[in-house]
Amino acid sequence: MLAYLLVSGLASGCLYALVAMGLVVVYKSTTVVNFAHGELFMVAGFFAYTLHVLLRVPYLPALLLAVLASFALGMLTERLAYRPLMHAPTISLVLAAVGFSFVLKGLARQIWGGRGDYIPFPPLLGTDPIIFGEIVLVPQQLVVVAATIICMVLFAAFFRWTRTGKTMQATAENAKAARLVGIRVDRVYALTWGLGAAAAGVAAVLMAPLTFVYPDIGMSLLVKAFAAAVLGGFGSLPGAILGGLSVGVIEQLAGGYLHTSLMEISAFVIIMAVLIVRPTGFLGARGLRRV
């Protein structure tokens, strides 16, 4: 049973990690938690459904187009919900993001909501389980794991070796200084939000066969991704991965060995415990002060 639970936990954890990565990317640059991130994930899933299932676009082009559409939606979110309130108190930004999430959910209901209950999405690789000794996985779970690794490597490379990535890091470090050296901070923010939404888009398309596509999926995944980001250290991309995997495994072990009723609350318990015991999370940076 332990092996099953660990493997399932890691597979679920990759789901949370992928969603958390998008959350952390936006936070790193803007210090804003995007509470509409779950709905960006949801809309991306519906984009993919429309392209691949309704319009019969082949899987990979549908994936790419859905991710591009998510990127554009992320930039739109920044333009409508974040930029006008950039200098407003944080609570205003939070409320704007929450409000935007309700708008997205409402639009999704209007456009796609009447087409079915929980919409199934065809998997990339078929449904026959893959057996490794005593471990059983469905192929789509392996796709999610692989995608998580690839996204992590791509993000790491992006921030380390590309000019744009370094510009984003500089802006996150000190937006004023970035402006002074000629960095177009507003463009960086737009790009950041687009990138975060694109990460949600990748997650949505790859996970749709496991999670189904429906208007209410955003909030529950946002909570898990938030727990993952908090556990890993908000602001740390490797932390988001580690946090996501940990949340997935903790959830499965709690359900398997304690009681299944604990699975749903485990994410909330993690958030509370981390904020009390180690607020910076596993890999979050402690603030330094020069004296």
Added chain:
Amino acid sequence: MRTFRFAAILLSVLAASVLPAVPAAHAQSAVGVTADTVKIGTFGALTGPGYLYGKIIMNGAETVYNEVNKAGGIHGRKIVLVREDDRCDAAAAIAAVKKLIFQEQVFMLHGGGCSNATIAARPEIEKGNLPFVVFASVADEVTVPTHPQIFSTALSASIESASQLEFALKQGATRIAVISQRDAWGRSRYTPLMEHFKRKGITPVADEELSGDANDATPQVLRLRQARPDAVLMVLYPKPGAVFLRDAHKVGFKPVAIGQTALGDLIAFREQVGIPGAIDRFYTISHVRYTVEDPEMEKWRALLQQNFSSDRLSVYNVVGIASAQVVVEVLKRAGKDLTREKVQAELQKLKGFDTGIYPGVITCTPTDHQCHKTPAWIQLVGDKVKTVAVTPVER
């Protein structure tokens, strides 16, 4: 002169106080009724995940009403159906019924998809003092405590829960497990299910919980598998139900799985599970004895396709058709001089009414307004939904 003026004033005052009451008293009985129309209000989810229990059922009901209208209506009155969207949401349901009762001034209500929404709207419906026939909400609280004006043609949660256990026992199961959601909807079925276990003197061999938003049910499947049940009673919505059966199939755990009406659309459920063979041993409850594809429903299928071509056909259309037939029958029996009180009286004494579509007859009594007590059990065999049993339940 002064006397005349006084008398005129007195008469005016008397007229002002008496005359408006006369049309008001008459209006109470004639609300929503004209010489050639009777207005029926319906509410349920027109959008969102609950739309199967709202819009699709309404489509079925409207098809019946259209046919009645084509034939000249009921006692010369055509039925006008007014729809309101409650989005399966409590607050929206309250707003929807208020609008139907006080703005649209309907004669009666025929609706109620999601139980939580209908329960929330019940106080407003009681205030409106008009007949209400429930077509899909199954929570016991919808009709209990009994209200003179509220009747249900849907099975109730406690009837379904008792029937799940009865069906498992009829299949020869001796080790029975339960997996359930524990939100308000889940509890409304889980609690009577556990009571029925107790009445039968049986203890579940495993009792696991699964969230409505779960994307993985591995712990639940492993714990259930350890208990080696012959049958698993599922108190789950389609998403967690599909996740459970998918993960069970993945680890080779294939007990007899027994669902309820939330999993009533077997074709859609099979698509959601997405693994061939995963629902071969899955049985579930249907409110009605036929699916929309059955030959007996050919006429209605054609009408649905003609009138609602953009909507997928579903067994929930048939639920609407059957429930509307009850409403039509009651309106006929109430007679040409139609009042709410007469409709209420006819509903109270409706006995043994066979729509030909419900598995059993519809019977209401003055103390029991839960008028449908005969679940049908269905299974998907190939691409066909087959009725495998009918299990009347006494409450």
